[in-house]
Amino acid sequence: MSGRLGSCSFGAVALAALLNVGVxxxxxxxxxxxxxxxxxxxxxxxxxxxxxxxxxxxxxxxxxxxxxxxxxxxxxxxxxxxxxxxxxxxxxxxxxxxxxxKKPWPDLGQPRAPKEMAEKALNANRSVGCTGCHLDHFQGDGTIPRLAGMSKEYLTKTMDDFRTRARGNNPGMSDLMLATSPEDLAPLAEYLAGL
Ligand code: HEC
Ligand code: HEC
Missing domain, CATH: 1.10.760.10 (Cytochrome c-like domain)
Known part of the structure; x- marks a missing residue:
């Protein structure tokens, strides 16, 4: 019975293909x-x-x-x-x-972070060691994402999602975000966006 149904549905697909209907x-x-x-x-x-x-x-x-x-x-x-x-x-x-x-990274035209913000971000990088994984200039490689030039709004949202573990696919990144001082998050987002 199931074999018969199977061939029936195959027939329908084949017919649809012949008539070039459907997606x-x-x-x-x-x-x-x-x-x-x-x-x-x-x-x-x-x-x-x-x-x-x-x-x-x-x-x-x-x-x-x-x-x-x-x-x-x-x-x-x-x-x-x-x-x-x-x-x-x-x-x-x-x-x-x-x-x-392989497509070119788009330029969102975000301004460079002001000096004071950039210094806070670089301090956070020194203590947590972001560039140890995200590499120089935050370009990433392989399974490590590029962060440079990403929108400030998305960076802010996803860093927050790591902290609350609403984004739970990488517990290591969540731990690192929780180890980052909350006052450093806005400077980090602004600094990374402006790279
Ligand atoms: C031990 C390595 C490591 C360190 C240190 C590290 N990251 Fe990550 N980060 C990763 C990995 C791996 C991912 C990808 C996680 C995934 O698969 O979703 C990631 C993802 C991210 C993302 C998400 C990017 C996106 O497009 O969604 C942000 C933002 C981020 N990291 C910021 C930081 C910041 C800021 C620091 C330093 C305070 C830092 N990371 C330190 C390994 C690291
Ligand atoms: C209706 C809107 C919408 C469509 C259509 C869509 N996306 Fe997304 N995508 C999003 C949003 C919003 C996020 C961020 C999710 C979050 O905040 O966790 C996202 C996240 C992603 C991410 C994670 C990037 C990162 O930096 O972490 C990848 C990869 C992705 N999308 C690929 C795709 C691909 C490939 C397609 C088409 C097959 C697609 N998306 C279609 C809205 C969309």
Missing amino acids: TPLYAQSIEEKTQVCAGCHGASGKPVDKTTPIIWGQQAGYLYIELRDFKRGDRKNDIMQPIASSLERQDMLDIADYFS
Whole structure:
């Protein structure tokens, strides 16, 4: 019985394909088709539509892949990104990560942090050692994200989410954010945004 039903539904799919109706299944879509939906929020030219949406153009490929995987697993919770990532297979995520990592990082035109703010941020970096992982000039590498030039609003939000563990996909980053003095968070966001 189930075999019969199976062949029936295959017949329907084959017929739809012959008549060229319905949507192209995900596996048959080109990378441009797969990433079309992303532009609605992350921006058609890499500049996110909303300031609390992160830049994904030019972000490290390993990191982009891990975030998509974590959204799909539910380790990183977000009402918008979880359903989007759930529809992606591992190979789609790797291809999408590679695709966006090769785009140029957009310039949001954020001002450099004033001297006093920058000094506070650099002090926090000295005590917590952010650049030990995020590397010189906060460019990141592999699974470590670039932070330089990310929007101040998103940085503020996500650092706060690490602290409250609302963003729970990397407990190590949460511990580090909790070890950072709360007064240093605003200077860090402003400093990183202005790099
Ligand atoms: C409806 C809006 C929307 C759409 C469409 C969307 N995103 Fe997102 N995306 C967001 C928001 C908002 C966040 C930040 C979530 C948070 O604060 O935790 C995000 C976060 C991400 C992150 C994490 C980046 C980081 O710096 O941590 C990745 C990767 C990502 N999106 C990739 C994609 C890809 C790939 C697509 C298309 C397949 C896509 N998004 C479509 C809104 C969207
Ligand atoms: C031990 C290594 C390590 C150190 C030290 C570290 N980070 Fe991170 N950070 C990471 C990793 C790994 C991630 C990616 C987490 C994930 O997979 O979601 C990350 C993610 C982040 C993000 C999220 C970026 C995004 O696009 O969502 C921010 C913001 C951040 N770190 C800020 C900092 C700051 C500020 C410091 C210093 C006060 C710091 N980190 C120190 C390893 C580190």
